[in-house]
Amino acid sequence: MAEKQKVQTSTKVLCSKCGKDYYISFVADGHRDYFCDKCLKEMHHNRKKGNIKKVFDKRKKINVYEFICDLCDCFRRAVYSPEIINGNILCKECEAKKKAQDRKKMRKNVIIVKNVKS
Numbered sequence: 323m324a325e326k327q328k329v330q331t332s333t334k335v336l337c338s339k340c341g342k343d344y345y346i347s348f349v350a351d352g353h354r355d356y357f358c359d360k361c362l363k364e365m366h367h368n369r370k371k372g373n374i375k376k377v378f379d380k381r382k383k384i385n386v387y388e389f390i391c392d393l394c395d396c397f398r399r400a401v402y403s404p405e406i407i408n409g410n411i412l413c414k415e416c417e418a419k420k421k422a423q424d425r426k427k428m429r430k431n432v433i434i435v436k437n438v439k440s
């Protein structure tokens with residue numbers, strides 16, 4: 323049996339986003355944009371942003387919500403539907419943080435009036 327030599331085709335391309343060069347395992351025709359893994363991941367992440375996806379968790383047999391929190395930028399999978407404040411999707415932790423902040427802000431404007439019964 324003749325041994326077939328494996329030729330790995332790789333093309334050096336420039337990432338259209340960060341400008342870094344990297345190698346791809348196929349021949350690039352140069353007519354489209356190429357993105358490195360890091361940028362692809364980032365773009366995928368950003369595309370998911372702003373969306374709340376309701377999915378059914380077959381194992382737990384409950385509906386869960388998949389979203390990316392606008393404040394901490396973390397991908398979350400939660401049993402609760404996230405709070406949307408000023409157009410931002412917030413996870414429970416950030417929502418609690420934000421509410422605590424708002425409460426602090428509000429307290430400054432509160433004038434305590436004593437009810438004096440006559």
Ligand SMILES: [Zn+2]
Binds near residue numbers: 337341342357361
């Ligand atoms: Zn890149």
Ligand SMILES: [Zn+2]
Binds near residue numbers: 392393415416
């Ligand atoms: Zn968050």
